Amino acid sequence: LVNAIHNLSARNKMPLIKINCAALPETLFEAELFGYKKGAFTDAKYDKPGRIETAEKGTLFFDEIGDMPLALQAKLLRLIQQKEYDVLGCCETKTADVRIVAATNKNLQKLINEEKFREDLYYRLCVVNIDLPSLRDRKDDLPELIAYFIKKFNIKYNKNIEKFNHDSLDILMDYDYPGNIRELENIVEHSFILCNKNIIDETQLPKNIFNLTNDKINTKISVDKIDNNCQNLNN
Numbered sequence: 317l318v319n320a321i322h323n324l325s326a327r328n329k330m331p332l333i334k335i336n337c338a339a340l341p342e343t344l345f346e347a348e349l350f351g352y353k354k355g356a357f358t359d360a361k362y363d364k365p366g367r368i369e370t371a372e373k374g375t376l377f378f379d380e381i382g383d384m385p386l387a388l389q390a391k392l393l394r395l396i397q398q399k400e401y402d403v404l405g406c407c408e409t410k411t412a413d414v415r416i417v418a419a420t421n422k423n424l425q426k427l428i429n430e431e432k433f434r435e436d437l438y439y440r441l442c443v444v445n446i447d448l449p450s451l452r453d454r455k456d457d458l459p460e461l462i463a464y465f466i467k468k469f470n471i472k473y474n475k476n477i478e479k480f481n482h483d484s485l486d487i488l489m490d491y492d493y494p495g496n497i498r499e500l501e502n503i504v505e506h507s508f509i510l511c512n513k514n515i516i517d518e519t520q521l522p523k524n525i526f527n528l529t530n531d532k533i534n535t536k537i538s539v540d541k542i543d544n545n546c547q548n549l550n551n
Contacts, residue, residue: 317448318417322375327415330374333367338380345388347404356405368401368412376414381441382422382433389434396440416441421496451493451500458489461497465504473508477516480507484518491525 322332340348347357351366368376378384384392395401396416400409418441427433451457462480470477480488484507493499503522510520 317446318375318377318419321417322377325375325415327374331371332375332377333371334377334379335367336379338383342385342387345385346391349388350391350401351403353403353405360405366401366403368395368414369410371414373413374415376416378416378418380420380422381418382420382424382427384433386432386434389437393434393437393440396437451496455489458500461500462488462504465501469505469508475508475511476514477508477511478514480516481518484516484521487518487521487525 318334319332322328335349337345347360347364347366349366349368351364351369352360354360354362378392391401395412399411399413401412402409424433424438428435428438462485466477466479469475479485488500488503495502503525506522507516507520511517
């Protein structure tokens with residue numbers, strides 16, 4: 317979604333820089349975001365621009381912003397309100413022209429009540445709010461998403477896989493995807509690694525899918541067997 321927002325905007329010729337707030341250690345977060353000058357701390361042996369400077373005139377995307385350290389939230393608020401920030405080890409205040417986009421799978425209102433997320437930052441970020449339903453609530457998107465990932469992994473693994481077979485597609489349609497699109501992407505990649513043919517079958521799907529959809533799968537297999545047996549008898 318953030319790629320589409322950036323590519324369809326007037327900033328699409330400039331960088332789209334992404335920051336995973338859940339992946340960066342708190343001790344490194346500030347240096348990565350704001351950059352630093354040589355000598356700012358023990359291992360700062362050279363100047364390094366931060367993500368804000370790298371995204372100048374483009375888009376800065378904060379993924380999993382609910383995991384951003386509380387101490388940094390005030391500095392992000394300053395960036396949004398005043399378009400200013402300080403590079404570590406530098407006395408000069410810099411200005412920034414970046415668009416801020418943020419995403420989270422957490423309940424920010426709950427985090428605000430627990431004093432883990434700043435209320436003023438929440439309202440500065442929540443100018444245009446896009447509520448994206450869970451993948452299990454929009455199963456109609458699955459065929460297009462699967463086709464996209466097939467194309468992506470054919471390039472990555474230099475394969476020529478065409479599709480998932482009928483049985484494996486039924487299993488994918490029945491699954492509830494607690495990990496949303498990222499989990500679907502992992503499932504497709506897992507299947508690609510195991511598949512040496514042009515069509516992926518159910519034996520190449522991750523085992524946990526079978527565990528979580530066991531009742532549905534068993535029911536479907538039983539119905540398929542009945543149908544096949546009936547066809548054989550008729551023949």
